[in-house]
Amino acid sequence: MSVHAHTPATAEPTGVWLVGARGSVATTTIAGCAALAGGLLAPTGLVTETPAFAHSGLPELSSLVFGGHDTSSSPLPKRAEELAAQGVLPHWLPGAVHGELSAADSRIRLGGPLTGDERGTEELITAFAMDLREFMRTTGAARTVVVNVASTEPAPGPGEWPASSLYAAAALRTGCSYVNFTPSTGLSHPQLAGAAASAGLPCAGRDGKTGQTLLRAVLAPMFRQRALQVRAWSGTNLLGGGDGAALADPAAAAAKNAGKERVLVDNLGMRPEGDVHIDDVPALGDWKTAWDHVAFEGFLGTRMVLQTIWQGCDSALAAPLVLDLARLLARAHEAGLSGPRPELGFYFKDPDPGTGGDSTSLAQQYAALLAFADRLGEHR
Amino acid sequence: MSVHAHTPATAEPTGVWLVGARGSVATTTIAGCAALAGGLLAPTGLVTETPAFAHSGLPELSSLVFGGHDTSSSPLPKRAEELAAQGVLPHWLPGAVHGELSAADSRIRLGGPLTGDERGTEELITAFAMDLREFMRTTGAARTVVVNVASTEPAPGPGEWPASSLYAAAALRTGCSYVNFTPSTGLSHPQLAGAAASAGLPCAGRDGKTGQTLLRAVLAPMFRQRALQVRAWSGTNLLGGGDGAALADPAAAAAKNAGKERVLVDNLGMRPEGDVHIDDVPALGDWKTAWDHVAFEGFLGTRMVLQTIWQGCDSALAAPLVLDLARLLARAHEAGLSGPRPELGFYFKDPDPGTGGDSTSLAQQYAALLAFADRLGEHR
Amino acid sequence: MSVHAHTPATAEPTGVWLVGARGSVATTTIAGCAALAGGLLAPTGLVTETPAFAHSGLPELSSLVFGGHDTSSSPLPKRAEELAAQGVLPHWLPGAVHGELSAADSRIRLGGPLTGDERGTEELITAFAMDLREFMRTTGAARTVVVNVASTEPAPGPGEWPASSLYAAAALRTGCSYVNFTPSTGLSHPQLAGAAASAGLPCAGRDGKTGQTLLRAVLAPMFRQRALQVRAWSGTNLLGGGDGAALADPAAAAAKNAGKERVLVDNLGMRPEGDVHIDDVPALGDWKTAWDHVAFEGFLGTRMVLQTIWQGCDSALAAPLVLDLARLLARAHEAGLSGPRPELGFYFKDPDPGTGGDSTSLAQQYAALLAFADRLGEHR
Amino acid sequence: MSVHAHTPATAEPTGVWLVGARGSVATTTIAGCAALAGGLLAPTGLVTETPAFAHSGLPELSSLVFGGHDTSSSPLPKRAEELAAQGVLPHWLPGAVHGELSAADSRIRLGGPLTGDERGTEELITAFAMDLREFMRTTGAARTVVVNVASTEPAPGPGEWPASSLYAAAALRTGCSYVNFTPSTGLSHPQLAGAAASAGLPCAGRDGKTGQTLLRAVLAPMFRQRALQVRAWSGTNLLGGGDGAALADPAAAAAKNAGKERVLVDNLGMRPEGDVHIDDVPALGDWKTAWDHVAFEGFLGTRMVLQTIWQGCDSALAAPLVLDLARLLARAHEAGLSGPRPELGFYFKDPDPGTGGDSTSLAQQYAALLAFADRLGEHR
Incomplete structure (x- = not known):
């Protein structure tokens, strides 16, 4: 099923930190990654498992370790059961990947700001960054990608810091690349403009294009x-x-x-x-x-x-894109690329602006993605 | 409305010979060309009127003269009235372009083979070629494009010559380029394989891609x-x-x-x-x-x-493609191109085979068409 | 086309007074009635022209005379041309019934309240009633049905008199039956509760059920x-x-x-x-x-x-129902019926409450309508 | 969930003999009946569980015992697993009603004619009738309804006996009422005309109206x-x-x-x-x-x-109708009704002809069904 014949025997772990880690998309992403890594299902919907990406040097699915922030405390195995009852996941899957779900669940930390939370912007960023550092330390992940899959926020007022931007700031501060899979603000906050590029970190967004x-x-x-x-x-x-x-x-x-x-x-x-x-x-x-x-x-x-x-x-449409983006950003990070990646417009409703042309046509975006796959391979 | 600012004052006529000249597609094509040439309507649906084709040297719409073969004798102005009654044409259009319709109608000749027709293959081709030569002589058309827009034929048995192939043979014999807008056999008859290329004539097909x-x-x-x-x-x-x-x-x-x-x-x-x-x-x-x-x-x-x-x-979807193809083939003919033109796959369900790849994706076909538009311009 | 073999030679006119008389529904109603009365088109969509109503004693289409109120001054023949250009009316119809449209247009009076109108509730009702009386006098209509086909109003505040209720009050004051084809207030104004019944006039509503x-x-x-x-x-x-x-x-x-x-x-x-x-x-x-x-x-x-x-x-769906309702109400008036007619629930989204049961199922409403058709016939 | 407050404590069994007993419809019927009888799911889609049938004296769902003919030997529990994998049955249902499925499966007999079967018409009818008698003897069913839910047959040639008619003949011969849920011939064979009525047995058909x-x-x-x-x-x-x-x-x-x-x-x-x-x-x-x-x-x-x-x-749409029909026919049999029951046209595409009128409108068919429900209650 996998095209990565050249995979090294002992891959170092790559971290995937999901903001909204107990939501439907995150649960499907984590359960699905485990199912594919275990060879339980074919990688349908995963673009990075097609032959065009075989030589891009992407991290293996089996090397991804998951953690994240959420304000809910409903554990991942339970969330997976709920999704299976709706037919979003195969009914046998939550049982088959219970271990992986529990492991990821144990790495989820309480997000914020919570109701009545009195912590200020800086305090929250600091707290989130501390969670990320602990994750990287305990998992030994060489690189971590933070992916925002939380519920869409209302647009913030002037000067406000929405939660998504706090998480984005924490990602940059800890050397993580960043993907905004939602229309929320994230890295697009005025005070974060250019921050990814200056930090030497790649980023991609906004708002996954699923249906x-x-x-x-x-x-x-x-x-x-x-x-x-x-x-x-x-x-x-x-x-x-x-x-x-x-x-x-x-x-x-x-x-x-x-x-x-x-x-x-x-x-x-x-x-x-x-x-x-x-x-x-x-x-x-x-x-x-x-x-x-x-x-x-x-x-x-x-x-x-x-x-x-x-x-x-919705979750089944989003989850493979989240895996694709996490792998691509981790590899871009490894390859030394930084700042917004317009080559990933294929995945987004409102892609990072690129160098020109009809960049919202899917056909052109796909061509750009394939070129990016080649470029990543050349950096090896 | 037109982008052809560089049009010469006295354009020489270009012939468009429609096989099935009294059908709905032909009637819409002829009435529509007259309407656009007269500035009565905007050229919606006509790809060759977009800016990308402004420098390709295509014949002006006003320089196209129409004739054709049909086995029906119902005159074009009457057919146009019928289409207007169905809402296919604006109800005022048949009146506004009555002169152009009548002129084209006078250049339509009886096709064949007719019921009980005893003429053989060669006799029919000769008769059709004679009609084409008379059309070119009387209109003074420097180049003529034969376009098959007749009803779809059943696939012929081995060795049979279907009507569409008789017309195609007559086109080549009289030095006309050829477009097969239908799935009928036309130039794909085994005995016509390679004939367009040897005759130094461009051709395109098969089966317009409309809906x-x-x-x-x-x-x-x-x-x-x-x-x-x-x-x-x-x-x-x-x-x-x-x-x-x-x-x-x-x-x-x-x-x-x-x-x-x-x-x-x-x-x-x-x-x-x-x-x-x-x-x-x-x-x-x-x-x-x-x-x-x-x-x-x-x-x-x-x-x-x-x-x-x-x-x-259906007719409104097909007619602008017929005009596009007639203009492109006439210009390709003028530019000395010959044989099947895979660059026109944008227009066809079953395009002439080209040099490779994913040639049935519309995005790639459109890119190939734009490149062809540029190439035609370079030949001027 | 008509089933009314028993029609008397000289039918007395029945008035149809349309509130919103220059709107699309009204224009289609008037043009369509003229077309059917003149035998130009079949009565498709007109339930009262089906055999079940042949013996109900309904006024003939040719006996209907139209007038109405509107705040627009765009004349009916022009409105009909606009609708024909959109394909709502056959393109030849405005010309064929120009006389009838002009005649109706001459009987349309300016409605209200107009922008900056300083007339109070009573003044407006009086003005509208005067228009209605003049219509009945000049046309000789024995009975007139007022039908509200104006644009939907916002719900009025407490104590407010929306325009639709002013027209409804004028209808009752002048002995006209009343149909509310819109969701506007009309006769449902608290101060008009029971007014139709006390006035001995039949009424029907609300909000035509068209799609x-x-x-x-x-x-x-x-x-x-x-x-x-x-x-x-x-x-x-x-x-x-x-x-x-x-x-x-x-x-x-x-x-x-x-x-x-x-x-x-x-x-x-x-x-x-x-x-x-x-x-x-x-x-x-x-x-x-x-x-x-x-x-x-x-x-x-x-x-x-x-x-x-x-x-x-929309207009083609509504207009035949307006004609149906005008004929049925005029006949009910003649037959001495008064107050809301739940038998007409077939035509309305929010029908006048009847005596019970599953009255919003179309099948039951149709059965009730047929029974009403019989009852009207018995009153002759 | 059930409305049958008046159910006697020890209901005698009613037989339901399914022709095509291992097909999707039969499997869903048997599994669903067990689920409802056990209170595991609400009786959605079962018209005979609505209040209007509470006093009709229908056999309880828990009193139905299933058997049947099939030419497949794939056991019912396995078929149920397959349907659950497709999402036709809840994934937990096959396990929950495994006992009932196995019991029914043990009462399924091999149907016919099989490939190369040399038995004649009479032999086959006799064999099928013997199976039915054994079913009634071993289950103690007072009455049995034979329901054809097998795959649709091609129309038979003149004089031919299609399988569906052999089963129908066996039903009548053994005193079973009969329902044809398919468009196959069944009781409509010329040599079976009037046979149900003469046998004093009620019957209903043809072709369930499901979508x-x-x-x-x-x-x-x-x-x-x-x-x-x-x-x-x-x-x-x-x-x-x-x-x-x-x-x-x-x-x-x-x-x-x-x-x-x-x-x-x-x-x-x-x-x-x-x-x-x-x-x-x-x-x-x-x-x-x-x-x-x-x-x-x-x-x-x-x-x-x-x-x-x-x-x-499809199966979920058909199965509750099969249960409805089995209960209604069993009760009609008990009440002494015989011959085709036009009152059941609600369930069929091609209903048994009744006494007149617009009998294919669902609203009228529903009214007829409710009247039948009342009539069955009166016979108690």
Whole structure:
């Protein structure tokens, strides 16, 4: 199943520190990594396991060690059982990887700020950094990637430090590379501008492109390439789970929707009519349905319509991307690359700005990713 | 509206000879060209009117003169009225371009073989070639492109000459470049293999990619790039009009479906489960609805589904591609290019084989088209 | 086309007074009535032209005379041209019924309150009543039905008189029966409670059931009858036109959505999860797309999904119901019936309460309508 | 959970003999009945567990004993495990009802005719009848209902006895009532006409209405009631499992599709354009997706479209209907009713003809079923 025929016998561990470590995405990531490392399932959805990455020198899945911050105390094995009951994980998986889940759970530390927390910005960063140092010391991880997979935050007011930025600051302070898989602020805080580059650390973000936006990133270029005129692009997302509830907050949804719109604007060269809704539907659990309706004009103004319905499991779509990004960032770190990596735009709704062109078309982003895979291999 | 600021004042005419010249696609092509040349409508859907083609030296829309073969005698102005009644053309358009339609209609000659026709292969080719020569003489067209937009034929038996191949042979014999916009045999007849190249004429085909296959050509690469495992890809097409009736013939539909499947196989690297149906629904007229259902597996084998519904007007989707192809082939002819042009795979379900790789991904095909546009400009 | 073989030679006119007389629904109603009366088109969508109503003594379509109030001054023939350009009316229809449209337009009076209007409640009612009396006098209409087809109003504050209630009061004061085809207040104003019954006038409302809610009224009973457990029912409506803009106002949309939800609650016996969105998409004009997603559980808790996509023309769906209701109310008036008519629940999202039971199932509402048709016939 | 407060303490057993006893529907029926009888799950989808049937005197679920014929020897507990792996049954259910599945499995006898079977019609009927008598003797079932849930057969040639009719004949010969849940011939064989009535046995059929046809039976009446003109009704069904494979046989599919069309013709009063496809998609397993596309005309000929997408689990939709029918037929038998029961049209695509009217509208069929529930109660 694995293409890494050249893997050294004794790989040193690579740390993956998940902010939101007991959420659905994190649980699926950790359980899934264990399942793949143990050869229990095929690596479907994991781009870094395709042949194009065989010579990039990425850390093996079996060498990844997980820890993280969370404000919940529900243990990972229990969370995995809940996801299996919803059909997000195979029902036999929580039992089969119970050991790995427990081990990761023991490395999860309480995040913050908590309700009524009186610690200031600096105190919190310090506390988080201490947790990260302890993780690296006890696991012996040569390099650690911090990945934000926590619930989307509302946009902060001026001068405020949202939690995601505190974690990002702690990552840089402890020499960890950083991935922001959510639309939250993270490293984009004004006081962190340029900090990753100065720290010599690679980073990537924002907001994983898992479903509706993934589709938009391939469909919008089609309309433009064919000179078809998109008049309106409307969308509705139904989902439950923690993400559904978080995004029912209009402020959090606004952050999310901005990314969805950007993909359209960048790929169409204009802003079509139409809204995007994110509805919390607890009955759907982690399963997400996204309906898109595109009204466009063709030759002689003829009006036509494309509709898409995407029914996916949010965590199962996100988790392999988290593993991909952790491996790629760890390797980029090892190879001495630093600052935002526009080559990873393939994974994000709102990618780090690169050097130019139609960078939100998935086809071009994929080409850039493959080139990056080659470049990482050359650094060995 | 036009980007051709450098157009010479007195453009020499370029001939466009349509096989199936009184069908819906041909009527829309001729009426639409007149509307755009007259500035009555914006060139939506016409890729060759985008800035990337401004310096390719393509013939102006106003310089195109139309003629063709058909076995029907229903005049073009009447056909245009019928299409307008269905909403395929703006209701005012047939009146506004009546003169152009009548002029083109006067240049349409009776095709064949007709019912009970006793002429042999050679006689028919000779007759068709004579029609083409007369067209070129009377219009003064320096170059003519023959475009097959007739109803799809059943696949011919061994040694048979289907009508589409007779027309293709007549094109080569009279020095015309050739486009096969249908899945019919045309130039792919065994006895015509290599004939275009030897005749020093460019050609392109087969089977215009207008709706469902266009979508498949952008969606299938997405699944592959994301390492998602497509299990089944099923599709149903509903359409009326002449094409609906023609494709209700299983033999004709088989030819059509082969192209739709090839796009999947080439882009996914495997053949998924699933069938494609083409239903004749006269009530829909020229409006086509294509439903696709893609069952795929993601991370840890999670089962997900993408469905697409495409509601388009078949003739309005095809006509601008016919104009694009006629202009590109005429210019390629002028530039001295000959033989099959793989650079035009962007337009076809079953493109002429090129030099390699993932040539059925729309993104790569578009890049190849843009490179071709540049190359044509360099030949000036 | 008509089933009224027993029609008297010289039918006396019946008045139809439309509040919102220059809107899309009103224009389609008036143009359509003229087209049917003139035998230009079949009476598709007109329930009162089916055989079950042949003996109910309804006024002939040719006997209906139209007038109304509006705050716009754009004349009906122009409005009809605009609708034809959108494909809502056949493009030839505005010309064919120009006379009827002009005649109706001449009977439209300026509504209110206008911007900066200083007239009080009583003054406005008096002015509207005067317009109605003049209409009845000049047309000789024996009976007139006032139908509210104006844009949806936000719910009024306590003690406020919204415009719709002023028109309703004017209707009762002048002896007109009244139909509220919108979710606006109309006769439901607290100070008008019981007024229709005391005035001896029949009335019907609220909020015409034209698309999404019509579907819900047949699908929800199916789930209940089959003991399937609906978990969530979510919906998104996309539409342009005046209604799209009006319903983009959250207060107006709230009134609309209440009716949509009520149909579910009444037919399912519980309130499922899920929201309803109404998006203003100007590019769609009068064409409305409604997507519904129903998540339900079957045997052993198996999770299943039904999705519906309804693509209709709002005015074309509403106009025949307006004609039906005008004819039925005029006949009920003639037959001496008064007060709210629960027998007309077939037409409404939020029907006048009747005597009991599962009154929001379309099947039961249709049975009640047929019984009403018989009863009207008996009163002759 | 149960509404049968009046159940006697020691219910005598009622036999349910399933033809196709190791198929997906049978396995789900037996496992589900055990789960409900044991209070492990709520009776969702079971119409006979709703209050309207509380006083009909139906046999308790706990009193049903299962046996049957099958030509497969794969034991029921194994089949249940397979269905649980597909998500058709809760993953814990096969273990929880292992005893009941094994018990039923021990009562399954080899069906026929087998490949190369040399037994004639009479011999086979005799053998099947012997199996039934042994079942009744060993279980002590006072009454037994034979239910055909085997794969759909191709229509037989003239004079042929298809397997389904052999089983039906054996049922009558042994005094069992009979339900045909499939479109196969069963009791509709010419030589069995009237046989149930003469034998004093009730029977019901044909072809359970579980998904697409259920929807059609509520949607088609809506179009008719609203005087909307359906132009074309097209449908595609995707499913895997045994049924998908069986229906990929065009002869078997033809039998199935006839029922789907009949619902439309009966409810619309005309035959619309459009085809129905049933595709075998093994990847979908027992999960079925049915897409319907309805092109209709409204007021003034405006063209509109309704599309529905039904995603359900075939066995989970069928099994509760099988339990409902077995209970209703057993009670009808006890109450002395005989011959075809048109009151059960609610359950069938092609119901036994009744006394008249719009008998394929689900609303009317439901009303007839409720009346039947009352009538059964009166016979006690």
